Amino acid sequence: MDKQQEYVLRTVEDRDVRFIRLWFTDVLGFLKSFAITPTELDGAFERGMEFDGSAIEGYARVQEADMVAKPDPGTFQVLPGRGDGGVARMFCDVLTPEGQPFDGDPRWVLRRNLERAANRGFTVYAWPELEFFLFGDAETGRPLDIGSYFDQTALDLSQDFRRIAIAMLERMGISVMQSHHEIAPSQHEIDLREADALTMADNVMSARLVVKEAALEQGLYATFMPKPREGVAGSGMDTHLSLYEGDRNAFYDPGQEANLSKTARSFIAGLLTHASEYTAVTNQWINSYKRLVPGYDAPTHVCWAQRNRSAMVRVGGYRSDRVDVEVRSPDPAANPYLAFAVLLAAGMKGIEEEYELPPEAGDNLQEMTEAELRAAGIRSLPVDLHEALTAMERSELVAEALGEHVFEYFLRNKHRDWDSYQRYVSPFERERYLPLL
Numbered sequence: 001m002d003k004q005q006e007y008v009l010r011t012v013e014d015r016d017v018r019f020i021r022l023w024f025t026d027v028l029g030f031l032k033s034f035a036i037t038p039t040e041l042d043g044a045f046e047r048g049m050e051f052d053g054s055a056i057e058g059y060a061r062v063q064e065a066d067m068v069a070k071p072d073p074g075t076f077q078v079l080p081g082r083g084d085g086g087v088a089r090m091f092c093d094v095l096t097p098e099g100q101p102f103d104g105d106p107r108w109v110l111r112r113n114l115e116r117a118a119n120r121g122f123t124v125y126a127w128p129e130l131e132f133f134l135f136g137d138a139e140t141g142r143p144l145d146i147g148s149y150f151d152q153t154a155l156d157l158s159q160d161f162r163r164i165a166i167a168m169l170e171r172m173g174i175s176v177m178q179s180h181h182e183i184a185p186s187q188h189e190i191d192l193r194e195a196d197a198l199t200m201a202d203n204v205m206s207a208r209l210v211v212k213e214a215a216l217e218q219g220l221y222a223t224f225m226p227k228p229r230e231g232v233a234g235s236g237m238d239t240h241l242s243l244y245e246g247d248r249n250a251f252y253d254p255g256q257e258a259n260l261s262k263t264a265r266s267f268i269a270g271l272l273t274h275a276s277e278y279t280a281v282t283n284q285w286i287n288s289y290k291r292l293v294p295g296y297d298a299p300t301h302v303c304w305a306q307r308n309r310s311a312m313v314r315v316g317g318y319r320s321d322r323v324d325v326e327v328r329s330p331d332p333a334a335n336p337y338l339a340f341a342v343l344l345a346a347g348m349k350g351i352e353e354e355y356e357l358p359p360e361a362g363d364n365l366q367e368m369t370e371a372e373l374r375a376a377g378i379r380s381l382p383v384d385l386h387e388a389l390t391a392m393e394r395s396e397l398v399a400e401a402l403g404e405h406v407f408e409y410f411l412r413n414k415h416r417d418w419d420s421y422q423r424y425v426s427p428f429e430r431e432r433y434l435p436l437l
Contacts, residue, residue, distance in 0.1 A: 131188070310366050
C-alpha cells in the first residue's frame with residue numbers, strides 16, 4: 001500500500017469518516033457517484049469497486065455493463081457541511097473488468113493527452129474563470145441584483161454566497177484566486193488557482209457541485225447554463241493554459257514579441273487552426289451558441305491578441321518569468337476533462353507540426369465588417385451546434401484526442417439534441433409569427 005493510500009485510511013479513522021463517495025463523470029460531464037464504507041477501502045484501492053456501466057451516459061451497452069471504479073487516493077478530501085456523519089470523496093479512474101483503462105472514461109481521455117505532452121517533456125497547467133448565474137429560483141430565473149462588473153452593494157445577498165462557497169472550496173483543498181460580480185445582473189465569477197490540468201478538471205467538477213450546494217443551502221439556485229437570460233452576457237469558462245519544462249515556463253521568451261516563445265506561438269496557432277473542430281466539445285449545448293454572439297463579451301471569431309478582449313485567444317501573464325494562453329470560447333457547462341483534452345491536443349498539434357502564428361488582431365472585432373474580417377483572414381466560430389458538429393465529424397485531431405468510443409458517442413448524442421431542437425416550435429416563433437402568418 002502506498003503512502004497516499006495510508007494517508008487516506010489514517011484520515012478516515014482520525015476524522016471519523018463514515019462514508020466515502022466515489023466520483024466519476026459520464027461523457028457529457030455530469031458527476032456520478034456511489035458511496036462505500038471505510039471497511040471497503042482496502043478492497044477499493046486494491047481491486048476497485050464494480051458498478052453497472054450501462055446506466056451511465058456514453059459508457060457501455062447492457063451486455064458489456066460491468067465496470068470498475070478505481071479510487072485515486074490523491075483526490076481524497078473530506079466534504080464540508082455534512083452534519084454529524086463525516087463524508088469524504090475520491091475521484092475514480094474507470095477500468096474494464098480486466099483492469100484496463102476504459103476508453104469511455106473522460107478522465108482517461110485527458111490522461112492520454114497529458115501523457116502525449118509529457119512524452120515531449122511538458123507538464124500542463126490550467127486555471128479557469130468559472131462564471132455562473134445566481135437566481136432566486138430555477139423556474140423563473142429571477143435575478144437577485146442589478147449589478148455589473150466588480151459591483152459590491154451592502155444589500156447584495158451574493159456577497160455572503162460567494163464567501164460561503166469559497167470557504168467550502170478551500171476546506172476541500174481547492175484554492176481560489178479571486179471572485180467577483182460579473183457583467184450581467186446576478187452573474188458571478190470564481191477563478192480557481194492554477195494546478196496541473198488533471199487536478200484542475202477534478203477541481204472544476206467539485207466547484208460546480210459546491211457552488212450549487214452553497215446556493216441551495218441559502219434557498220437560491222446557481223446555474224452554469226451558458227445563456228440563461230436573453231439581452232445580457234452569458235457565462236464563459238475562460239481557460240488559461242501553460243506548459244512547463246521542469247520549472248521553466250515553456251511559453252516565455254523575453255526576446256520575442258509579447259514574450260512568446262516559439263513553443264507558445266505554435267501552440268496558439270494550433271488552437272486557432274483547429275478551433276472550429278473542437279468547439280462542439282468546449283461548447284457542447286444548443287444553448288452554448290446563444291452566448292457566442294456579437295455584443296455580449298464573448299468571442300465570435302478565431303484570432304489572437306495580447307489585450308483585445310474580443311479575441312478568442314489572449315496572451316496572459318503579468319509576472320516577468322511566465323506566460324499563459326487564455327482561450328475565451330469554452331463555457332462552464334462543458335465536460336472539463338474533454339475540453340482540456342481537445343484544447344491541449346490542438347495546441348500540441350501546432351507544436352509538433354510547427355504551425356505559423358498569424359498576425360495579432362489589433363482591432364475590436366465586433367466593430368469590423370465581414371469584408372474587413374475576411375480581408376484580415378479572420379474566420380467565424382461555428383454559429384450553432386449543428387455547424388460545430390459538422391466540423392467535428394471531419395476532424396482527425398478531435399477523433400484522436402477523444403478516442404473512437406467517446407468521439408462516436410458524443411456525436412450521436414449531440415445530433416439527437418439538435419434533431420429535437422429542430423422539431424421544437426418555440427414561444428419566440430409563436431409570438432412572432434402566429435399573429436402574422
